[in-house]
Amino acid sequence: MSSFGWGGLLIRIILNRVMRYDSKTIALHWATVALVLILWTIGQTADMLPRGPWRGAYWSLHFFLGFVFVAVLLLRIFWRSGRGTRLPPADKGILRTLAISTHYLLYALLVIVALLGIANAFAHGVSIFGLIKLPRLADHAVAESLTDIHGLAANGLLAIAALHAAAALVHHYLWRDSVLERMMPGDASRLK
Ligand code: HEM
Numbered sequence: 001m002s003s004f005g006w007g008g009l010l011i012r013i014i015l016n017r018v019m020r021y022d023s024k025t026i027a028l029h030w031a032t033v034a035l036v037l038i039l040w041t042i043g044q045t046a047d048m049l050p051r052g053p054w055r056g057a058y059w060s061l062h063f064f065l066g067f068v069f070v071a072v073l074l075l076r077i078f079w080r081s082g083r084g085t086r087l088p089p090a091d092k093g094i095l096r097t098l099a100i101s102t103h104y105l106l107y108a109l110l111v112i113v114a115l116l117g118i119a120n121a122f123a124h125g126v127s128i129f130g131l132i133k134l135p136r137l138a139d140h141a142v143a144e145s146l147t148d149i150h151g152l153a154a155n156g157l158l159a160i161a162a163l164h165a166a167a168a169l170v171h172h173y174l175w176r177d178s179v180l181e182r183m184m185p186g187d188a189s190r191l192k
């Protein structure tokens with residue numbers, strides 16, 4: 001127990017509720033970040049491997065984690081539009097508009113990359129570790145163009161996410177406010 005006793009504990013619990021995102025929102029945010037980074041890295045590097053079973057397994061991991069990512073994204077949108085915590089943007093004026101637009105843009109790009117990924121998987125008729133084989137619904141040329149557009153959208157997502165992450169770090173290290181802390185697991189004791 002801290003030196004503030006029960007009163008201090010109660011204040012911490014209340015602060016925790018009103019000043020930071022709930023634990024599900026935080027878990028879904030960081031699961032999305034991890035999946036996007038892994039999926040993008042696999043997508044960019046898979047064709048560097050020689051043709052053969054290892055390359056196939058590496059792509060299978062992309063397709064499998066791709067479907068996990070779709071599930072996490074659906075859960076996230078469901079939770080965010082229902083009981084998930086909503087906090088007022090920390091910035092004012094133009095920065096506030098920029099922060100809100102960036103968040104909408106990130107959600108839009110997440111959905112676009114996911115939809116193009118699913119379309120791409122069916123266009124190629126991919127196999128996932130040889131266990132599941134999707135039906136092939138398009139010819140080779142269509143499948144190849146879908147891969148290009150999916151890859152382009154994925155790069156766009158990474159670029160906007162990098163700006164968004166930089167903004168979070170500027171808040172934390174330069175402006176020293178609690179914007180990053182409220183999306184971090186833990187309790188309210190570190191909030192400024
Ligand atoms: C944030 C999520 C995702 C990211 C960042 C991502 C990224 C990428 C990248 C960079 C490529 C390579 C594109 C190129 O070569 O031009 C790729 C290919 C591909 N992705 Fe994704 N992807 C994601 C989600 C998904 C999902 C949900 C699926 C569907 C299950 C999927 C299925 C595919 C397929 C089928 C290919 C083409 C594979 C091939 O050429 O054989 N992706 N992805």
Ligand code: HEM
Pocket residue numbers: 029032033036037080087088089090099103106107110161164165166168169179180181182183
């Ligand atoms: C692929 C990478 C990322 C994606 C797709 C992403 C997506 C998002 C989205 C959509 C939101 C809005 C949440 C909402 O209001 O519903 C958000 C909030 C947030 N993200 Fe990220 N994010 C990524 C990476 C990061 C990284 C690397 C950091 C930290 C360095 C970060 C820190 C934050 C913070 C602090 C918030 C809360 C902002 C506020 O309360 O105004 N994000 N993120």
